[in-house]
Amino acid sequence: MLRFLLPIPLNAFGLLFTVWILPQYIPNSITFTGDFPSLLLAGAVIGIINGILKPILHILAFPLIFLTGGIFSFVLNIGLLWLADYLLSDLTINGLIPLVLTSFILSFIHL
Secondary structure, three states: OHHHHOHHHHHHHHHHHHHHHHHHHOOOOEEEOOOHHHHHHHHHHHHHHHHHHHHHHHHHOHHHHHHOOOHHHHHHHHHHHHHHHHHOOOEEEOOHHHHHHHHHHHHHHOO
């Protein structure tokens, strides 16, 4: 049970950190307009997407992940974060570079 609940505050912290640090270097790159409960909801949505869709997509994309030496796994992470951005109305990620950097930060926090 803890395995499914632990990613929620980690994802929320990662989003909070990204929303705080990234616009200092890339203006208008990422915004989050919600309050703390909606931040936890965003962490839960990202956790659900990573818990359900990510293993399925990794199994389906195993040949591409193997051929690219794991780089395609990072592309899958970017796509799943884009899906979370699409589903969450409070989260707005503008552009590919902020999406890549946000995915990198969230992946780093989950190590």
